[in-house]
Amino acid sequence: MRFPPLSNGAAVSAWPAGVARHVIDRVDSTNAEAMRMAPGLSGPTWIMARQQTAGRGRRGRAWTDPPGNFAATLVLRPHGSPADAARLSFVAALAVHDALRRMCGPHLNLALKWPNDVLLNGGKLAGILLESIGSGAAIQALAIGIGVNLVAAPEPGDLEPGALRPVSLRGETGLAVLPDDLLCALALSFDDWSRQMRDFGFAPIRSAWLARAARLGDTITARTGATETTGRFDGIDDTGALILTGPRGRQAIPAADIFFAGT
Numbered sequence: 001m002r003f004p005p006l007s008n009g010a011a012v013s014a015w016p017a018g019v020a021r022h023v024i025d026r027v028d029s030t031n032a033e034a035m036r037m038a039p040g041l042s043g044p045t046w047i048m049a050r051q052q053t054a055g056r057g058r059r060g061r062a063w064t065d066p067p068g069n070f071a072a073t074l075v076l077r078p079h080g081s082p083a084d085a086a087r088l089s090f091v092a093a094l095a096v097h098d099a100l101r102r103m104c105g106p107h108l109n110l111a112l113k114w115p116n117d118v119l120l121n122g123g124k125l126a127g128i129l130l131e132s133i134g135s136g137a138a139i140q141a142l143a144i145g146i147g148v149n150l151v152a153a154p155e156p157g158d159l160e161p162g163a164l165r166p167v168s169l170r171g172e173t174g175l176a177v178l179p180d181d182l183l184c185a186l187a188l189s190f191d192d193w194s195r196q197m198r199d200f201g202f203a204p205i206r207s208a209w210l211a212r213a214a215r216l217g218d219t220i221t222a223r224t225g226a227t228e229t230t231g232r233f234d235g236i237d238d239t240g241a242l243i244l245t246g247p248r249g250r251q252a253i254p255a256a257d258i259f260f261a262g263t
């Protein structure tokens with residue numbers, strides 16, 4: 001099937017073999033729908049909604065997306081360990097980055113922010129939320145939810161103090177990318193990167209992610225609950241934890257929100 005070239009980002013028609021897709025007009029959250037559908041799915045499936053009424057973000061935050069923005073969830077039955085499942089968030093961030101570059105061109109000023117945001121011109125363009133059915137060694141299904149502000153970004157006043165400026169692709173560049181086209185590009189890109197991880201492990205994912213990382217080598221702050229750690233951002237380890245080097249030496253931080261000075 002060929003999508004008509006309605007956007008000024010390149011239209012994408014190919015779709016990875018063995019992967020299903022469901023497109024829904026309106027749903028509470030594609031991640032919630034993924035959890036409901038997972039028991040009946042026979043293989044990897046992308047669920048995309050044209051509108052979400054109760055989109056969810058990381059750490060219990062809400063995620064708003066009007067029609068025209070991208071909201072989709074990939075449901076997988078992960079074969080590896082729970083740690084491998086967590087590493088798929090880096091695969092997803094790389095896939096979003098590369099799909100947008102492929103559609104919009106190499107000059108699109110994209111970067112990745114740990115753990116898995118995609119930035120455009122330094123503002124937050126896309127977020128990723130991993131949720132699972134089952135836990136530990138018994139993960140039955142993994143939902144990788146991806147939201148991209150293609151046409152509109154939330155008002156900064158609706159966000160928590162210190163949150164990165166939200167941006168949209170259209171607002172920053174004037175480019176129009178259709179959610180259906182991005183879904184195809186993203187599904188292909190995710191397929192490529194997840195094969196890399198299956199065949200060669202996390203090392204190539206880690207290096208590709210670091211090559212696209214924002215503020216590598218800069219001083220940043222990681223906040224987990226009431227605990228704040230400030231230090232030099234020295235990369236990620238082989239579990240995907242953030243490496244910060246500060247007055248207390250080198251620390252690996254498995255989960256946090258990070259803040260850049262001056263944003």
Ligand SMILES: O=C(O)CCCC[C@@H]1SC[C@@H]2NC(=O)N[C@@H]21
Binds near residue numbers: 148
């Ligand atoms: O807080 C974040 O940065 C993560 C946002 C993830 C939003 C996406 S939109 C598609 C999927 N469905 C949801 O309810 N959330 C994710």
